[in-house]
Amino acid sequence: xxxxxxxxxxxxxxxxxxxxxxxxxxxxxxxxxxxxxxxxxxxxxxxxxxxxxxxxxxxxxxxxxxxxxxxxxxxxxxxxxxxxxxxxxxxxxxxxxxxxxxxxxxxxxxxxxxxxxxxxxxxxxxxxxxxxxxxxxxxxxxxxxxxxxxxxxxx
Amino acid sequence: xxxxxxxxxxxxxxxxxxxxxxxxxxxxxxxxxxxxxxxxxxxxxxxxxxxxxxxxxxxxxxxxxxxxxxxxxxxxxxxxxxxxxxxxxxxxxxxxxxxxxxxxxxxxxxxxxxxxxxxxxxxxxxxxxxxxxxxxxxxxxxxxxxxxxxxxxxx
Numbered sequence: 407x408x409x410x411x412x413x414x415x416x417x418x419x420x421x422x423x424x425x426x427x428x429x430x431x432x433x434x435x436x437x438x439x440x441x442x443x444x445x446x447x448x449x450x451x452x453x454x455x456x457x458x459x460x461x462x463x464x465x466x467x468x469x470x471x472x473x474x475x476x477x478x479x480x481x482x483x484x485x486x487x488x489x490x491x492x493x494x495x496x497x498x499x500x501x502x503x504x505x506x507x508x509x510x511x512x513x514x515x516x517x518x519x520x521x522x523x524x525x526x527x528x529x530x531x532x533x534x535x536x537x538x539x540x541x542x543x544x545x546x547x548x549x550x551x552x553x554x555x556x557x558x559x560x561x
Numbered sequence: 562x563x564x565x566x567x568x569x570x571x572x573x574x575x576x577x578x579x580x581x582x583x584x585x586x587x588x589x590x591x592x593x594x595x596x597x598x599x600x601x602x603x604x605x606x607x608x609x610x611x612x613x614x615x616x617x618x619x620x621x622x623x624x625x626x627x628x629x630x631x632x633x634x635x636x637x638x639x640x641x642x643x644x645x646x647x648x649x650x651x652x653x654x655x656x657x658x659x660x661x662x663x664x665x666x667x668x669x670x671x672x673x674x675x676x677x678x679x680x681x682x683x684x685x686x687x688x689x690x691x692x693x694x695x696x697x698x699x700x701x702x703x704x705x706x707x708x709x710x711x712x713x714x715x716x
Contacts, residue, residue, distance in 0.1 A: 480628050
């Protein structure tokens with residue numbers, strides 16, 4: 407199995423696994439959950455950024471990196487249910503329709519993000535501030551890669 | 562140091578650690594971040610519930626439990642900044658003013674929740690569905706304990 411295919415399956419596995427539950431999920435709930443996940447990651451990315459640019463606290467960085475990794479590993483692909491290319495959660499979704507059609511491209515950015523988030527958690531646990539700073543840059547690139555391709559400008 | 566005091570300090574440690582950053586945080590952002598954290602936990606608690614009541618998928622439960630634990634360990638106490646007893650994030654906050662004054666009580670429910678969330682992640686990693694079901698019940702009780710004391714009915 408090709409790597410891109412494997413990742414795509416991993417990312418979207420929940421839609422199969424929890425089929426019944428997800429069939430019952432409303433579009434607005436799916437959008438609300440995914441917006442919540444991204445927003446909570448943003449808070450934690452902000453904490454890592456503040457630490458690498460200022461006073462470094464190992465425990466805070468490790469905790470924040472664990473949040474980002476856990477959310478990355480949570481199978482958010484399952485929240486991109488049919489019909490959720492448009493709609494309102496906390497606010498109107500910013501997703502581009504391409505996310506629902508460009509499966510190979512989505513698999514690629516999703517894999518890059520997951521790998522970088524897990525590596526971030528691993529590095530953060532060591533407390534090596536320089537390594538964290540470097541990995542934070544790489545992780546941010548993977549966020550941006552997805553945003554550039556699949557997210558509209560914020561409303 | 563008494564246990565309640567220790568937990569309180571742990572839960573609210575970020576407000577000291579990241580003082581500068583947090584001083585710059587707007588009330589509406591703090592409320593938005595915490596509402597996002599709780600909402601994303603709710604999605605993951607829902608997945609665990611669906612698994613213990615239906616077809617059990619070890620990996621999905623472990624991933625969901627890791628999210629709940631990581632968010633529990635993220636230091637959300639830092640998001641209860643002065644002035645955020647009222648205000649609007651994604652929606653008007655449901656927090657009761659008592660959360661800002663009853664430090665001992667808050668420390669107690671926070672410690673119980675953190676302990677239960679970490680135990681949930683530990684049990685979920687074993688794949689023991691019966692143990693997960695039991696621990697899920699205990700974890701839910703700790704959510705409810707805080708909601709009962711410190712959260713208004715949903716608007």
